[in-house]
Every structure is written in C-alpha cells, then in structure tokens.
Amino acid sequence: MKSWSITSTKNLVVIFVLLSQSFGQKSGSNKELPVTAVKGESWISHLHKKFSDTSMGKTYHTGPGAPMPGEKAAGRQENLSPNFAARTMAYHGSDVYRLNCRGCHESSGHGTPPEINSVIDPVRATSVEVIMARMKKSGMNISRANATLLAKQSNTALLDRFHKGGTDMPPFPQLAEPEIRALLAYLKQLAGVPGAEREQIAITESPSHVGEQIVKSTCHICHNAVGPNPNPQQILEGAIPPLSTLTTRTTMPDFVRKVTAGNPISMGAAPMPFRGRMPVFDYLSEDEVANAYLYLTLYPPQE
Amino acid sequence: MKHNVLILIAGVTLMTLAASAGTISGQVSGVAGPSVVYVDTISGKTFPPSTQHPVIDQRGLVFQPHLTAVQVGTTVDFLNSDSVAHNVFWTSIGGNKKLAHNLGTWPKGEKKSFKFDTPGAVPILCNVHPEMTAYLVVAPTPYFATSDQTGNYKIENVPDGSYTVTAWHEGAKNQSKPVAVSGDAKADFTLSK
Numbered sequence: 001m002k003s004w005s006i007t008s009t010k011n012l013v014v015i016f017v018l019l020s021q022s023f024g025q026k027s028g029s030n031k032e033l034p035v036t037a038v039k040g041e042s043w044i045s046h047l048h049k050k051f052s053d054t055s056m057g058k059t060y061h062t063g064p065g066a067p068m069p070g071e072k073a074a075g076r077q078e079n080l081s082p083n084f085a086a087r088t089m090a091y092h093g094s095d096v097y098r099l100n101c102r103g104c105h106e107s108s109g110h111g112t113p114p115e116i117n118s119v120i121d122p123v124r125a126t127s128v129e130v131i132m133a134r135m136k137k138s139g140m141n142i143s144r145a146n147a148t149l150l151a152k153q154s155n156t157a158l159l160d161r162f163h164k165g166g167t168d169m170p171p172f173p174q175l176a177e178p179e180i181r182a183l184l185a186y187l188k189q190l191a192g193v194p195g196a197e198r199e200q201i202a203i204t205e206s207p208s209h210v211g212e213q214i215v216k217s218t219c220h221i222c223h224n225a226v227g228p229n230p231n232p233q234q235i236l237e238g239a240i241p242p243l244s245t246l247t248t249r250t251t252m253p254d255f256v257r258k259v260t261a262g263n264p265i266s267m268g269a270a271p272m273p274f275r276g277r278m279p280v281f282d283y284l285s286e287d288e289v290a291n292a293y294l295y296l297t298l299y300p301p302q303e
Numbered sequence: 304m305k306h307n308v309l310i311l312i313a314g315v316t317l318m319t320l321a322a323s324a325g326t327i328s329g330q331v332s333g334v335a336g337p338s339v340v341y342v343d344t345i346s347g348k349t350f351p352p353s354t355q356h357p358v359i360d361q362r363g364l365v366f367q368p369h370l371t372a373v374q375v376g377t378t379v380d381f382l383n384s385d386s387v388a389h390n391v392f393w394t395s396i397g398g399n400k401k402l403a404h405n406l407g408t409w410p411k412g413e414k415k416s417f418k419f420d421t422p423g424a425v426p427i428l429c430n431v432h433p434e435m436t437a438y439l440v441v442a443p444t445p446y447f448a449t450s451d452q453t454g455n456y457k458i459e460n461v462p463d464g465s466y467t468v469t470a471w472h473e474g475a476k477n478q479s480k481p482v483a484v485s486g487d488a489k490a491d492f493t494l495s496k
Binding site for chain 2: 131134135149154169
C-alpha cells in the first residue's frame with residue numbers, strides 16, 4: 001500500500017477529471033456489452049471481393065518504403081502512455097466514428113461512391129429542421145408533422161443499418177446503445193445539421209473494448225479471424241495474414257508501428273523486405289492500437 | 304361462300320373501327336426533354352380500370368424511369384434495387400396538398416404499391432436522398448402519350464369527338480387546347496417555365 005501514498009494525488013486528479021467529465025456533459029449510460037472475440041471470415045471475403053478491387057478499409061496511405069539493401073531501417077520510438085492498458089478512455093461520438101466508420105467512409109463521411117455510399121444524406125434525412133428547410137427551398141412546403149414522420153423513418157433506417165448492416169455494409173453488434181447515440185450525434189455534426197455541435201455526448205470506453213472496436217470494425221474488413229499463417233511467398237501472392245497469427249507474427253511495438261505508421265514486411269520465396277499492401281491508419285493513436293493488440297491476445301480470434 | 308361473307312363482315316367492321324377512331328399527334332416545344340400529353344376528363348364518360356402495373360425503380364440513387372404516365376386508377380409499384388434504404392413520398396397530386404403521402408422507407412429488394420385514383424402530376428421524392436426526383440403523371444383518360452426527347456408525341460385510338468387536350472412538362476405551366484378528332488388530328492403546344 002506504499003504506492004498509494006506516492007500516486008494518490010495523481011489518482012485523485014484522474015478521478016476528478018473523469019467525474020467532472022461525466023457530470024459536466026450529457027453522458028451515456030454505462031450499460032456495457034461484454035467484450036467478445038472476433039470471429040469468422042473477413043468482410044471482403046464474405047462479399048467475395050478481392051483486396052485489390054475494393055476501397056473498403058483503405059486509407060490510401062501505405063507508409064515508408066523498405067530500406068535499400070545495406071541500409072538500416074529508420075529507428076522509431078513508440079510513444080505509449082504509461083498504464084495505457086488500464087486507462088479508461090474518455091470518448092465522444094467522433095471517436096466512435098474514427099474506430100468504426102472512418103476506415104470505409106473516410107473522415108468526411110463521403111465514402112467512395114458508388115461502392116461505399118456517403119453517410120451525409122441519410123443522416124441529414126433524420127433532421128426535421130433540415131427536411132423542412134429543404135422542402136421550403138424547393139417550393140414544396142410540408143407540415144412539421146409530415147417532416148417529423150419522414151425524419152423518424154430515416155432515423156429507424158439509419159439505426160437498422162448500424163444493427164443489421166446492409167448488402168455491402170457489415171452490422172455493428174459490438175456497439176452498445178450509448179456508443180450508437182454518441183455516434184448519431186457526431187454524424188449529425190459531420191452532416192452539418194444545425195445545432196448538432198451542441199448535442200455531443202461523452203462516453204467512457206474500456207481499453208479492451210477500444211481494441212475490440214478497432215479489430216472488429218476495421219481490421220476484420222480484410223483480415224480473416226483465423227487461418228494458416230502465410231509464408232513470405234504467399235504474402236507476395238496476396239495472402240492476408242489472419243488476425244489469429246498477428247500476435248505471434250509481430251511484437252506489440254512492431255504491430256503498433258505497422259498500423260499507425262507502416263513497417264516493411266518480408267515477401268517472396270527469397271524473402272525481402274517490402275513496403276507491403278496494408279494501409280496505414282494514422283488516425284488511430286498508438287495507445288488505441290496497442291489495445292487492439294492486447295485485445296487479440298486476451299480474446300483470441302475464433303473460427 | 305360462307306367464308307366470303309365472314310371476310311366481308313370482318314372487313315366492314317375494321318373499316319368502321321378505322322373510321323371512328325384516330326390519333327392526336329404533334330409536338331411540344333419551348334421545353335427540353337419528354338412531356339406528357341393527355342385527353343382531359345370527358346364528361347359523362349367512364350373507362351374500365353387500367354390493367355397497367357408500371358414500376359418506378361430506385362437504382363444507383365436515381366429513380367428509373369424519371370417520367371411515367373398512367374391512366375387514373377392505376378397501381379404503381381415502387382421498387383428499391385439499391386443496397387441502401389430509400390424512401391418515397393410526394394407533397395401533392397395535381398397541386399392538391401391534401402393528397403400528400405409518405406409511402407415509407409424500405410430496404411433493398413422490397414416494393415410498395417400505391418393506387419392513384421386522382422388525376423394530376425405527382426412529384427416523387429426520396430427523403431434520404433434529396434437529389435432524387437421522378438414525376439408521375441396520372442391522366443384522367445386512357446388517351447395519353449409521353450413524347451420523345453424532342454417533344455414529338457402521338458396518342459393512338461382516340462374515338463372521334465371533341466376534347467380538351469393538355470400538355471404537361473416538368474416545371475412548366477400546363478397548356479390545354481380544344482381538339483376535334485375525326486380521323487387524325489394535330490395539336491402542337493409551346494410551353495414555358
């Protein structure tokens with residue numbers, strides 16, 4: 001109990017900050033979903049899409065090239081927060097969007113039509129004010145009651161989309177109600193719904209649930225949950241290592257580096273380091289990606 | 304002998320039919336793209352319900368076709384072929400806001416049907432995608448036609464008689480004129496927005 005006296009001031013500050021955040025803003029209820037292992041084939045395998053033929057999960061950043069023969073790879077110091085695996089994250093809907101949606105719909109929400117549709121119009125369609133203003137502008141005024149009905153139906157369709165997915169979009173059962181509400185609030189802000197910036201909702205996230213969201217919503221778009229560990233030649237031919245192999249293929253620092261900044265990978269029958277095909281997710285923090293690694297360790301991917 | 308009589312009867316019947324019905328044709332100018340031309344309500348005359356069952360599809364975030372004309376009493380199927388949810392609503396029929404209707408929002412592969420019992424133009428909208436529009440023109444008689452891109456139209460099998468014929472075009476004012484049909488008749492329209 002000696003450590004308590006040393007760190008007590010710091011802990012109290014953290015607790016105070018967390019409390020003030022939860023009281024200072026609208027806070028989601030803390031009803032949490034249990035964290036579960038990622039399962040089954042990747043979303044692009046499910047859709048029978050080839051990695052090279054889709055924009056899903058692509059950021060179009062690929063990180064640095066491999067060093068030339070004889071050159072040493074640039075050193076890089078990871079910058080994880082102390083105690084990152086035990087810290088609760090104070091998040092908003094913008095973070096839920098980042099962890100779950102941005103890999104396909106991009107930071108703007110516009111996606112890459114026609115394969116990935118924009119979220120903007122379906123979100124604007126949930127606002128009574130937006131509908132009424134739009135109809136007035138087009139000279140076809142409608143009553144508030146009718147606009148409310150339209151907005152409600154659009155809201156139901158949007159929630160259905162999160163829960164059930166669509167033909168091309170996966171469902172998101174890993175998101176709990178508070179996350180969905182925070183996400184909806186952020187989507188409205190992204191879509192320019194008037195006043196949405198005042199409606200943002202603060203939520204708290206456990207480290208393993210942060211890792212779970214990244215893995216299920218972003219990594220699992222292209223990486224199958226389980227399968228054989230591909231050799232460098234198979235990687236060259238296009239194999240994507242399953243999630244179950246990543247914690248043995250890489251160390252946590254290498255994993256964090258690969259995801260957030262890019263890191264060369266061995267490819268070919270006579271293995272050589274190459275830049276690789278994996279996109280770089282520079283919008284994820286190192287702590288978040290380290291939590292994805294821990295999540296994959298604590299909840300091993302399943303068939 | 305019997306045979307010849309039958310042919311004679313058939314021939315006379317055909318000639319009688321040909322003499323009692325004609326076409327109304329002409330051109331709609333002043334506007335770009337297809338227009339709808341129809342014979343207005345004929346007092347004292349009713350028509351058997353239409354057997355048409357046209358489809359207005361939502362595909363690639365566009366209503367297809369953009370313009371549909373039907374006889375009053377026709378049921379139209381609204382289909383969603385996109386992988387996203389669509390909505391269908393209209394704010395009026397023939398300018399009458401009391402006939403505003405919201406068919407709802409539904410996912411891919413499903414359709415909703417609606418029977419249009421009031422004549423008039425219906426602007427079809429999708430609340431989810433505000434750039435989507437289509438027009439349905441509900442004609443009061445079975446005598447109507449959609450023109451080609453340059454405005455040429457032809458309404459066939461119109462019985463001889465005197466009618467009011469109306470031309471409709473998206474965003475333009477309707478124009479009506481009297482037309483006497485005795486055999487083939489001509490009617491040109493110049494519309495303005």
